[in-house]
Amino acid sequence: MSRGNKSEAKVFALKKRRRRQWLTFVRMCRYGVNNFSRNAWLTIAATAMMTLTLFVILMTLVSRNILLDSVSEIKNKVDMSVYVEHNTKESDLKKLQTALEDIDDVTRVTYVTPQQARANYAQANRNNPRALDALNLADAKFPGTFRINVEDINDTSGLTKFTETNELYKKVHDADRPASFAGDKREAIANIGRWVSFAEKMGLLISIILVTISSLIVFNTIRMAIFNRKEEIEMMKLIGADKAFIRGPFVVEAVVYGFIAAIVATGLSLLALYGAQPTLESYGIIVGTTLENLIVYIGFVLPGMIVVGGVIGVISSLLATRKYLKI
């Protein structure tokens, strides 16, 4: 055979092999879809389990996001205060504000004038005549207040250092009112800080546990579905099907479970969040931001869920069939 004929034969053989591979792939997909549509009960059970798993996964992520939003809101509400004499000069106030803003960890500094503080007090106690009477006494003077937000409410070392070392502050601070991160108030803020930190850690731990458990459940469901058909696998082996051809339809079937389950689970999660939003927000739990994000990014969330469902399906079916594919 000439060199030209040889290379032609090679190309022909390669084409033939590729055509066979393509045919095999198409057949595996067709068998997978057929298995899905012809095993009604098994399909319903496996898809339901996969839906539940993906729902748990998405809701776990959503809950964690909601928790973080709510925690962040609490953090923002917890502000630390330092007080200065009511007659502190404007230029000193500006210097102090700049000095406070320069401290690491401080995210926002707001100055509340004595007049504003007085008005706020009057508004808050408008139904309390005794408090309002006390307000009218000549010596009821309010201090100037710097409200400070920090990144980590458990760490007030920067502020403490400021109160101890800033000469201007030492000169103008209200001697009757210690800073709020010192003394009794410090303990209250520290408690909130510890709670927030605990909630974040627990949220992460619970997320990991839930995702692990639900993945194991769906893996087991697929394993049992395949166990039910181990004789089929046995037969396929005996008539000469290779491992890829036997596995393929099971993998395709599991991917179809994952695909449908991802769509249903995403829809269910959105419905659940919409339904629960008014109730949760009445308790101060911030759902709106997460829900908005879910809707805005649905083009990523849904494909993401489909990928997660598909990956769980592929891994489960590969592991489950491996056992029956030994020679």
Added chain:
Amino acid sequence: MILLDRVTKTYGKTAKPAINRVSLHIEPKEFVILVGTSGAGKSTLLKLLTREEKPSSGKIVVGGIDYDTLKDKHIPLLRRKIGVVFQDFKLLPQRTVYENVAFALEIAGMTGREIKATVPKVIELVGLKGKEKSFPRQLSGGERQRVAIARAIVRQPKILIADEPTGNLDPRHSWDIVKLLEKINRYGTTVLLTTHNVEIVNKLKRRVITLEHGKITSDQVSGSYKQ
């Protein structure tokens, strides 16, 4: 076509051998009946031929393929050259008669056109024309076994192994299946049949190999069998 040379198969280290130094030679186009009581070693022998089991010692050559040199990845190719029929049919329950038969060709990578040309002929050969769209659950035992035979022969194997194919059938259907196997043998396929059915063995008057306790105790050219 089939050669076994002092083949022994032992399960576990201390157990008695299921097959004990069996030597056997089956010519192309032969029709051989393998008989023996339960536990005699018939199923083990067939499993060795289909390479479900590896021998503990000895040599096996089937259709020119020496099992000693056969790699695991080539086992599916070997099995495509041997047709196998089982007592419990082993059909794909969720697939129709046509799909069950076509499956054997699909795994070999044959094109849709080739499959369409071949499958109907084989279904007709086994007498199931008109049942192509039926599922196995809609068929009688005899019909299911015909589907299994069609699947086994559709690739035109040189060897057909039938492991108790009449074990689950009534006498009339049993005899139909045996006649079908004879027909396949007449077309040139080597048939190795295992059975308990004395009547079938004695009527067929073919080569009969008797296995007892893992050893061949008789090998008759036109044999008979007494239980």
